[in-house]
Amino acid sequence: MTERADAVAAIAEVFRELGFEGASLSAITARTGLGKGSLYHLFPGGKEDMAEAVLAGIDGWFARAVFAPLRDDPDGEAAIRRMLRETDAYFRSGRRICLIAAFALDGTRDRFAGRIANYFTAWRDALAGALRRIGRAEADERAEHAVLAIQGALLLSRALDDPAVFGRTLERLEADLLRR
Template sequence: MAKETYVPCLLGLFRRYGYDGATLSKISQATGLGKASLYHHFPGGKDEMVQTVLDYLERWIEQNILQVLKEEGEPGARLQQMCDRLRLAYEDGNQPCLTSILLLGSARDVFHDRVQVIYQSWIDAIAHILMESGMEQNLAQERGEDALITIQGSLILAQGLHDPAPFQRVMQQLPNHLC
């Protein structure tokens, strides 16, 4: 099987345990692959596994978030569509954000640059919509940053409280707050 076959499983493991906690033993058990097979598919080890998951996430964000934000149409509707897709991706607030998790522990220095690019692209896409609506560039950029702060913060709070309600509320209210 291609290594991409294992991405959903790896995504789940890294979301649950983080980079440091997702040991090769746990990865082997979850994927059904022995350690030798893991290194056959991922010669770069755990770093390559995370890079493969990040490749998947970048494609998903491009197709499901950035493209939606770049389409023609009413800004509020595009922002709502982004929020609807985020609700699906994070299982209505029941799943944490992998990119945030990768900024913790020993993975921070390894994956920071990729996470930064993902976040900046997302902020820029939101800012672009707000500028289309007539907002000044600096304010639009700040609001794009505030949007990610709100999204990420609500995911962290939902995980910390074991209650997805804060994330759900943010997804419902964010388009109106931004516009």
């Protein structure tokens, strides 16, 4: 791997598996295939710079694939269905943890608190906007509940080693969010 984007993707998986604190430079070099010098050339700020790049990549993907359609698509129902499909695909039907949530749960949270809060706030607010466009009462509360249900389902799917938990949660959310 020689491109920064490839390195970021590999580093993200190391962080998913080992956490920020547990991700040693040797684990990162082994996964990326890059030497320490190359890593520091790509990420002069070290592991913290790597984490910032990973979080920015995740945030950028969600901003394009999930948040923008929820905010901008005049067909709020289609946007919500897209959110659920894209979320399912991104989290590999419950087989992949939410790295931003994982960072929020450990000592890493303080280092990246603003980015973590912005991610969840953007998701909640974009979904609430789509819910308002389709005339749903209590749009803010429903949106918050949906993000909470998705995150909880990811955790439970991993804890039980049962990705079907995530799928069932997304199905229930679709019914609940789009029910008239």
